[in-house]
Amino acid sequence: xxxxxxxxxxxxxxxxxxxxxxxxxxxxxxxxxxxxxxxxxxxxxxxxxxxxxxxxxxxxxxxxxxxxxxxxxxxxxxxxxxxxxxxxxxxxxxxxxxxxxxxxxxxxxxxxxxxxxxxxxxxxxxxxxxxxxxxxxxxxxxxxxxxxxxxxxxxxxxxxxxxxxxxxxxxxxxxxxxxxxxxxxxxxxxxxxxxxxxxxxxxxxxxxxxxxxxxxxxxxxxxxxxxxxxxxxxxxxxxxxxxxxxxxxxxxxxxxxxxxxxxxxxxxxxx
Amino acid sequence: xxxxxxxxxxxxxxxxxxxxxxxxxxxxxxxxxxxxxxxxxxxxxxxxxxxxxxxxxxxxxxxxxxxxxxxxxxxxxxxxxxxxxxxxxxxxxxxxxxxxxxxxxxxxxxxxxxxxxxxxxxxxxxxxxxxxxxxxxxxxxxxxxxxxxxxxxxxxxxxxxxxxxxxxxxxxxxxxxxxxxxxxxxxxxxxxxxxxxxxxxxxxxxxxxxxxxxxxxxxxxxxxxxxxxxxxxxxxx
Numbered sequence: 001x002x003x004x005x006x007x008x009x010x011x012x013x014x015x016x017x018x019x020x021x022x023x024x025x026x027x028x029x030x031x032x033x034x035x036x037x038x039x040x041x042x043x044x045x046x047x048x049x050x051x052x053x054x055x056x057x058x059x060x061x062x063x064x065x066x067x068x069x070x071x072x073x074x075x076x077x078x079x080x081x082x083x084x085x086x087x088x089x090x091x092x093x094x095x096x097x098x099x100x101x102x103x104x105x106x107x108x109x110x111x112x113x114x115x116x117x118x119x120x121x122x123x124x125x126x127x128x129x130x131x132x133x134x135x136x137x138x139x140x141x142x143x144x145x146x147x148x149x150x151x152x153x154x155x156x157x158x159x160x161x162x163x164x165x166x167x168x169x170x171x172x173x174x175x176x177x178x179x180x181x182x183x184x185x186x187x188x189x190x191x192x193x194x195x196x197x198x199x200x201x202x203x204x205x206x207x208x209x210x211x212x213x214x215x216x217x218x219x220x221x222x223x224x225x226x227x228x229x230x231x232x233x234x235x236x237x238x239x240x241x242x243x244x245x246x247x248x249x250x251x252x253x254x255x256x257x258x259x260x261x262x263x264x265x266x267x268x269x270x271x
Numbered sequence: 272x273x274x275x276x277x278x279x280x281x282x283x284x285x286x287x288x289x290x291x292x293x294x295x296x297x298x299x300x301x302x303x304x305x306x307x308x309x310x311x312x313x314x315x316x317x318x319x320x321x322x323x324x325x326x327x328x329x330x331x332x333x334x335x336x337x338x339x340x341x342x343x344x345x346x347x348x349x350x351x352x353x354x355x356x357x358x359x360x361x362x363x364x365x366x367x368x369x370x371x372x373x374x375x376x377x378x379x380x381x382x383x384x385x386x387x388x389x390x391x392x393x394x395x396x397x398x399x400x401x402x403x404x405x406x407x408x409x410x411x412x413x414x415x416x417x418x419x420x421x422x423x424x425x426x427x428x429x430x431x432x433x434x435x436x437x438x439x440x441x442x443x444x445x446x447x448x449x450x451x452x453x454x455x456x457x458x459x460x461x462x463x464x465x466x467x468x469x470x471x472x473x474x475x476x477x478x479x480x481x482x483x484x485x486x487x488x489x490x491x492x493x494x495x496x497x498x499x500x501x502x503x504x505x506x507x508x
Contacts (some may be wrong), residue, residue, distance in 0.1 A: 028369055028450075028452075033468065036465075037465075037468060037469050042453065057369060057450070057452040057455055058452060058453065059369060059450035059451070059452060060451070072357045072358060072359040072360075073357065073358030073359050073363070074357050074358055074359075074368055074369070175468075176468050177468070178467070178468025178469050178470060179467070179468050181470060182467065182468070182470060185470075200469060201469065201470040202469060202470035202471045202472070203470030203471075203472050204470070231358050231359075233358055233363070233364075233366065
């Protein structure tokens with residue numbers, strides 16, 4: 001009896017395994033949580049897949065981890081948002097060439113009660129200075145992501161070393177943007193987030209956008225083909241087709257057309 | 272909390288209405304974890320039984336080590352398997368990273384110590400009971416392993432279920448080696464993690480309820496089979 005059941009289970013598993021293991025051309029894209037959580041990639045990738053028959057497999061992690069994975073060769077294309085790191089990645093020979101893809105912006109969110117009194121401002125550095133002076137809770141990514149690096153640049157400009165306050169009002173979650181927003185929502189903390197993740201975030205609690213519109217909050221995304229000279233197994237031709245599509249008229253139009261709830265979250269700007 | 276409850280109900284409704292994408296995720300979760308448990312059984316049971324009957328220096332140390340490995344942090348297992356399967360790793364040529372196979376490998380590493388340790392415990396007690404009979408029949412210690420395993424089969428089902436529980440509920444390892452890729456390596460636990468990070472807490476909770484439901488169904492099914500096997504065994508005896 002048990003043996004028959006066992007045999008049936010093994011047989012059915014074999015059948016299930018069939019379709020998913022069938023080899024069709026695919027590439028692995030190392031990207032950031034914002035492009036996935038906002039639904040952008042789920043929305044635009046079917047266009048590319050229909051046109052080329054190439055399946056795009058997205059691994060969504062922080063920019064820092066995405067770059068390290070790509071350095072290990074565990075991806076064919078890198079789509080992230082930390083320009084200095086991307087240029088370093090190419091300069092070190094890990095990537096072929098970097099292209100601008102699209103942009104949006106960061107916003108400072110915080111509790112409606114706004115203990116630091118920053119609401120309505122458009123100067124991120126002044127706002128962070130006020131947060132540090134009020135010793136108001138601030139939830140930081142703390143994970144070496146593109147957003148974390150942007151945040152650290154603004155603290156530096158404010159002349160504040162938040163590491164001194166680590167564990168007191170400055171709380172590093174060491175997690176993704178969504179997880180950090182969950183923390184901020186739970187403890188009524190301030191947080192710096194990209195607008196796309198914020199707009200699609202479902203657990204805002206008392207949080208709202210308090211500071212936006214500072215030119216320094218500009219958030220540029222870039223795309224890079226991982227260098228096949230460094231990792232010969234990189235699927236270079238399929239990867240190159242994806243890069244070309246993303247920065248070409250079709251990809252740019254697909255990004256432009258992505259407007260969940262009527263609001264545009266990413267603005268194509270490939271040259 | 273009113274809003275949350277209604278949101279939760281909506282989410283459950285969505286799920287029960289047979290969303291194809293969701294059921295594909297459930298099926299992949301089951302496939303990966305069942306495969307992992309079967310492979311773990313093939314490795315862990317003979318190893319556990321051999322450790323139960325064999326006598327050699329360092330045996331106690333091995334048993335302690337095996338028991339300790341039951342608490343191996345999944346995220347560390349994920350990292351180790353990632354380093355092995357990465358294109359810069361020793362097994363990179365196999366191109367297994369970010370595939371269901373990679374997830375099965377990680378779960379095998381997590382589950383095998385559980386199966387081996389529990390098997391060792393069950394078989395050791397049984398071997399003591401039977402030691403005189405086996406000796407009088409002139410069966411060597413290692414040769415008695417298959418007999419003992421067969422005799423302990425019903426108790427060993429519990430070991431497999433414990434392993435299955437660890438495998439199906441695990442997220443730290445599979446998210447690293449699988450990458451949570453939509454339609455390829457996205458399973459129940461990584462979907463729950465993703466929905467939580469989107470702030471869709473009600474949907475994440477509803478998915479968790481489904482996962483628990485699956486665990487109950489699997490356990491009930493196995494329990495029914497075991498019961499039937501026990502009855503058949505009595506009839507033959």
